[in-house]
Amino acid sequence: MSKALRILVPVKRVIDYAIKPRINKAGTGVEKTGVKFSMNPFDDIAVEEAVRIRESHKKLVENIHAVSIGPAKAQDILRTALAKGADTCTLIDAKEAELEPLAVAKLLKQVVTKQNANLVILGKQSIDDDCNNTGQMLAGMLNWPQATNAAKVEVDESSMTAKVTREIDGGEETVSAPLPLVITTDLRLNQPRYATLPNLMKAKKKPMEKLTLADFADVSTEPRLEVLKLEEPPTRSAGEKVATVDELIEKLKAVKAI
Amino acid sequence: MLRNTVKRHLKNFSRAKTGPGAVFWSKNGSGLRIKPMSMAQVATYSTKIPPRLTAESYPSVQRLTQFKKLSPEDMTFFQSILSGSEILQATADEDLALFNEDWMRKYKGQSKLVLRPKSVEQVSQILKYCNDQKLAVVPQGGNTGLVGGSVPVFDEIVLSLTQLNKIRDFDPVSGILKCDAGVILENADSYLAEHGYIFPMDLGAKGSCHVGGIVATNAGGLRLLRYGSLHGTVLGLEVVLPNGKVLNSMNALRKDNTGYDLKQMFIGSEGTIGVVTGVSILTPPRPKAVNVSFLGVGSYEGVQKVFVQAKQELSEILSAFEFMDLKSQKLAKQHLKDVAHPLEDEYPFYVLIETSGSNKEHDDAKLEAFLEKAMDDGTVLDGVVAQDETELRNLWEWRESIPESSQAGGGVYKYDVSLPLKDLYSLVEAANERLAEKGLLGDSDATKPVISAVGYGHVGDGNLHLNVAVREYSKEVEKALEPFVYEFVSSKNGSISAEHGLGFQKKNYIGYSKNEQEVAMIKQLKNLYDPNAILNPYKYV
Numbered sequence A: 001m002s003k004a005l006r007i008l009v010p011v012k013r014v015i016d017y018a019i020k021p022r023i024n025k026a027g028t029g030v031e032k033t034g035v036k037f038s039m040n041p042f043d044d045i046a047v048e049e050a051v052r053i054r055e056s057h058k059k060l061v062e063n064i065h066a067v068s069i070g071p072a073k074a075q076d077i078l079r080t081a082l083a084k085g086a087d088t089c090t091l092i093d094a095k096e097a098e099l100e101p102l103a104v105a106k107l108l109k110q111v112v113t114k115q116n117a118n119l120v121i122l123g124k125q126s127i128d129d130d131c132n133n134t135g136q137m138l139a140g141m142l143n144w145p146q147a148t149n150a151a152k153v154e155v156d157e158s159s160m161t162a163k164v165t166r167e168i169d170g171g172e173e174t175v176s177a178p179l180p181l182v183i184t185t186d187l188r189l190n191q192p193r194y195a196t197l198p199n200l201m202k203a204k205k206k207p208m209e210k211l212t213l214a215d216f217a218d219v220s221t222e223p224r225l226e227v228l229k230l231e232e233p234p235t236r237s238a239g240e241k242v243a244t245v246d247e248l249i250e251k252l253k254a255v256k257a258i
Numbered sequence B: 001m002l003r004n005t006v007k008r009h010l011k012n013f014s015r016a017k018t019g020p021g022a023v024f025w026s027k028n029g030s031g032l033r034i035k036p037m038s039m040a041q042v043a044t045y046s047t048k049i050p051p052r053l054t055a056e057s058y059p060s061v062q063r064l065t066q067f068k069k070l071s072p073e074d075m076t077f078f079q080s081i082l083s084g085s086e087i088l089q090a091t092a093d094e095d096l097a098l099f100n101e102d103w104m105r106k107y108k109g110q111s112k113l114v115l116r117p118k119s120v121e122q123v124s125q126i127l128k129y130c131n132d133q134k135l136a137v138v139p140q141g142g143n144t145g146l147v148g149g150s151v152p153v154f155d156e157i158v159l160s161l162t163q164l165n166k167i168r169d170f171d172p173v174s175g176i177l178k179c180d181a182g183v184i185l186e187n188a189d190s191y192l193a194e195h196g197y198i199f200p201m202d203l204g205a206k207g208s209c210h211v212g213g214i215v216a217t218n219a220g221g222l223r224l225l226r227y228g229s230l231h232g233t234v235l236g237l238e239v240v241l242p243n244g245k246v247l248n249s250m251n252a253l254r255k256d257n258t259g260y261d262l263k264q265m266f267i268g269s270e271g272t273i274g275v276v277t278g279v280s281i282l283t284p285p286r287p288k289a290v291n292v293s294f295l296g297v298g299s300y301e302g303v304q305k306v307f308v309q310a311k312q313e314l315s316e317i318l319s320a321f322e323f324m325d326l327k328s329q330k331l332a333k334q335h336l337k338d339v340a341h342p343l344e345d346e347y348p349f350y351v352l353i354e355t356s357g358s359n360k361e362h363d364d365a366k367l368e369a370f371l372e373k374a375m376d377d378g379t380v381l382d383g384v385v386a387q388d389e390t391e392l393r394n395l396w397e398w399r400e401s402i403p404e405s406s407q408a409g410g411g412v413y414k415y416d417v418s419l420p421l422k423d424l425y426s427l428v429e430a431a432n433e434r435l436a437e438k439g440l441l442g443d444s445d446a447t448k449p450v451i452s453a454v455g456y457g458h459v460g461d462g463n464l465h466l467n468v469a470v471r472e473y474s475k476e477v478e479k480a481l482e483p484f485v486y487e488f489v490s491s492k493n494g495s496i497s498a499e500h501g502l503g504f505q506k507k508n509y510i511g512y513s514k515n516e517q518e519v520a521m522i523k524q525l526k527n528l529y530d531p532n533a534i535l536n537p538y539k540y541v
Helices: A041-056 A072-084 A101-115 A134-142 A197-205 A245-254 B039-045 B072-081 B120-133 B185-194 B211-216 B300-317 B326-336 B360-376 B389-400 B402-407 B426-437 B475-481 B484-491 B507-512 B516-529
Strands: A005-010 A013-015 A037-039 A061-070 A088-093 A119-123 A146-156 A161-168 A171-178 A181-185 A208-212 B087-089 B113-115 B137-140 B157-160 B167-171 B176-180 B234-240 B246-248 B275-282 B289-297 B318-325 B349-357 B380-385 B411-418 B450-458 B463-470
Touching: A005 A041, A005 A101, A013 A072, A037 A041, A037 A072, A041 A061, A041 A072, A041 A119, A041 A146, A041 A181, A061 A072, A061 A101, A072 A088, A072 A197, A072 A208, A088 A101, A101 A134, A119 A134, A134 A146, A134 A181, A146 A171, A161 A181, A197 B360, A197 B380, B072 B087, B072 B113, B072 B120, B120 B137, B120 B157, B120 B234, B120 B275, B167 B185, B176 B185, B176 B211, B185 B211, B211 B275, B289 B300, B289 B360, B289 B389, B300 B318, B300 B349, B300 B360, B318 B326, B318 B389, B326 B349, B326 B389, B326 B402, B326 B450, B349 B360, B349 B389, B360 B380, B389 B402, B402 B411, B402 B450, B402 B463, B411 B475, B411 B484, B426 B450, B426 B463, B426 B475, B426 B484, B463 B475, B475 B484, B484 B507, B507 B516
Parallel strands: A005 A061, A005 A119, A061 A088, A088 A208, A119 A181, A146 A181, B113 B157, B137 B157
Antiparallel strands: A013 A037, A146 A161, A161 A171, B087 B113, B167 B176, B176 B275, B234 B246, B234 B275, B289 B349, B289 B380, B318 B349, B318 B450, B411 B463, B450 B463
């Protein structure tokens, strides 16, 4: 295998992290009209990491390719990815369909093959459904090693291996694996850069391949899960002020907290 | 949901960061709070010397003997109309510093009593009593003022509107909001957001300042360019006069052409002729698409050029145009420490442009076209565009954290002036020259009192903020700057206070911006409605 890295970065368009999602009137999903959408923050970190790998291994990285599966407006976040450093990108127009992680992983597998990618960096989860499945499923289907929840990534050029520090409960774990590899990103990995004006302009000229789900006829994107109902969490009732410790204890006892 | 645990690079970085000496913002209405830490720690963030009593720093200001001193009988009266939680008294270990000191810690009054009424009726009773008894009163909102106008000078009673904090009514058809004076600006805005509306003004202290306070001081803020001044947006006020009478125009209409528009007299009066207790204000629909771009520009001429281009190309969607000089960003960088500046290289000037509209595609296309043009003809040297809400807020933070950053080295002298656009920045240059000439300036030389004199502000409104960051407050620096700054502004036909007001700091300088006839009429009005001069004494009238 010639020494070259072809990085694939899948990115998802989600309701902006700073916006509080609201359940629609029918109770079947989240209200999407008039809401700001942005790139999934974990994917933003994935793009940044790919760009940083290129910055520290100038000759090694042949291409950074971003891919998004979603509505036509996902173009916006692909442009952002291009402005932040991706070279090329693919939009797989899924219209308004909500794909489950398995379908996404199957689609991505084909993109990996097509792009001949040997490193996939993606967010550990998207902040809309919080599944945390796609990276793992993709690695399984490709039969590649996986390093999830990455907090630090070091690529060793000579051996074509990656050393990844992972966030685990109560500490860190460092794993090493040969490429090809799937890495999912955690928050501490890096701080994404801003898209600069010159790069935003250049991004407009970078190629964007447009596909639809019909181009992946052999992949079933039918949902396997059915959403029965969505509910807001119960609102917290207002607190109560007490004048003395005794009163506090009495109240706590009354609600059987002590 | 994990959404709430995602902490990106700089989310809330400045206000939430709780390193030693951090300034704590409290949303519960007690205003900007300074945690009582050990002296050594306090010294790292604010003035090296704890604030001196205003009476000591300005010995020429004498307590007026016409005012009665607080007596036990007065306390009995206040206790008869207010509950325990509505009265705060100074004790051996509680000096009411929160109410006696301004947030810059430049002034310190000696009030022994804070009243926090919960109803307009109580405010009326308090004022009537104080007027009869000749007890001096300082009305206070979020106490975020910048000219020492909301803190007592001597033993005035502090009338805090903190607990008068209910939203009264909102009409989702007309967009008219009616609320108590003590509602915190940010809370009012969040409430409006739920109904798809926006408060027509915004400023850095939004988490602490009160709606009544911004009206009484006619604060300007960040959105004036788009929504105009409070003189236009406020439709009606409820004001308690010193004699206890309540002037109520809360049922105001958008059009009401029947004689004198009395509410205007109280907007910007700084609590000298009445206490604002209720505000009725027209709010515009909340923009659905907001975009922010942060640009690097080579010269002040360049800033003006970008402004003209922005007005022409962005026209109705332009909602803010802020400029900052390099020195102000250097201070912000020191203050925000680990956070990377949006632009990699340094530029003499920075511009923040905000667009607000109803259609994202339309706005994006306009902004893009404008930025491309400005970049192509070389007016803009570099820039970034926020790609998501977090980036957008973080870009704003580089503008909004300047006041805090200027203060972080010890203290700050703030001048908020209006100047013709072409002369706007010349004041900063002149101030730097003067400070250097007098040997007071040294950004790394700790023996000099002044760290840096920085300029930033609302170009759109011709409003400059000159902040002189100092290691400690000193007479020497003050003498170098005042009345120099005021004379300079006056010579350019500017205003010595664009949006901060006069308060205590600029009380002697009103003559630089108002002529004799104007000052005389202000005095007549004051004498007419506050004949005993109990409201906010020792300030500008």
